[in-house]
Amino acid sequence: MKHYLIKTPIINPIILSIGPVSIYWYGTIYLISLTFALWYVKKNLKNKKIKLKKIEIEDLIFYCFLFMIIGGRIGYIIFYDTQTTMEKIFSIPKIWNGGMSFHGGLLGIILGIKYFCIKKKKEFFEISDFIIPIIPFGLALGRIGNFINGELYGRVNTKILVSFLFPKARPFDFEIAKKKPELLIIFNKFNNLPRHASQIYEFLFEGIFLFIIFYKLKEKKLKKGLLTSFFLIFYGVIRFILEFFREPDFQIGFIFNNFTMGQILSIPMFFLGIYLITNLKIKK
Numbered sequence: 001m002k003h004y005l006i007k008t009p010i011i012n013p014i015i016l017s018i019g020p021v022s023i024y025w026y027g028t029i030y031l032i033s034l035t036f037a038l039w040y041v042k043k044n045l046k047n048k049k050i051k052l053k054k055i056e057i058e059d060l061i062f063y064c065f066l067f068m069i070i071g072g073r074i075g076y077i078i079f080y081d082t083q084t085t086m087e088k089i090f091s092i093p094k095i096w097n098g099g100m101s102f103h104g105g106l107l108g109i110i111l112g113i114k115y116f117c118i119k120k121k122k123e124f125f126e127i128s129d130f131i132i133p134i135i136p137f138g139l140a141l142g143r144i145g146n147f148i149n150g151e152l153y154g155r156v157n158t159k160i161l162v163s164f165l166f167p168k169a170r171p172f173d174f175e176i177a178k179k180k181p182e183l184l185i186i187f188n189k190f191n192n193l194p195r196h197a198s199q200i201y202e203f204l205f206e207g208i209f210l211f212i213i214f215y216k217l218k219e220k221k222l223k224k225g226l227l228t229s230f231f232l233i234f235y236g237v238i239r240f241i242l243e244f245f246r247e248p249d250f251q252i253g254f255i256f257n258n259f260t261m262g263q264i265l266s267i268p269m270f271f272l273g274i275y276l277i278t279n280l281k282i283k284k
Helices: 025-045 054-079 087-090 101-122 124-149 165-179 181-190 198-217 226-245 261-278
Strands: 004-006 016-018 021-024 162-165
Touching: 016 025, 021 025, 025 054, 025 124, 054 101, 054 124, 101 261, 124 165, 124 198, 124 226, 165 181, 198 226, 226 261
Parallel strands: 004 162
Antiparallel strands: 016 021
């Protein structure tokens, strides 16, 4: 069976520079996500049994976005950056450099919602269920950013019909190829090893698939908290499975010889979702 290899180009992380001002792909993606979140919430407000004023909507999105950025950057440093220094801690606001943890960002969103609920005297699950459908859209855009940057690429793939060559993986590919003669032949030919496009898999399943699911579920009359619980379960399962196609972070490698940090962090999400469901009185 013929194997198709697609070489991913090295794309400049800067879209445009005007004098000292540079526009980054990452920054643009977050701006699009923020704009979509504001539009989506305002558009769907009238379809929800939730009372929020325009200023409250803007406050809610602002808190969620701010806490997500802080949580995502801190989460990356705690979970993935094994060589943390004071310089890296001060680089937390530099989202254009990459290095965001979804699980840290999710914790940030939870804290942002909690802060909003305390300040505005709202019920947590009422607000979280309202926000949940937005998250997969942001995830989808984030995975596009990962693919553009050639980061978070998949594991070596020599069996599935289509594979990708990621230039940024080249140094690690050589180390892997040295251990297996059949891979060394491929590396010598392409100066790379064929890999899964895990960013595309995640774009499709974490992003598009979950967005469609929760877009449909939000129209159902569900008990408060169920939508939040379902997201924790669905994302936890999908992320755990997709991590089998994704290369572990080189600075961490495998945990317990088989699992990645992403899988370890997704397990508590799943069980938290199950716990929340079992503690909700579900109406027929």
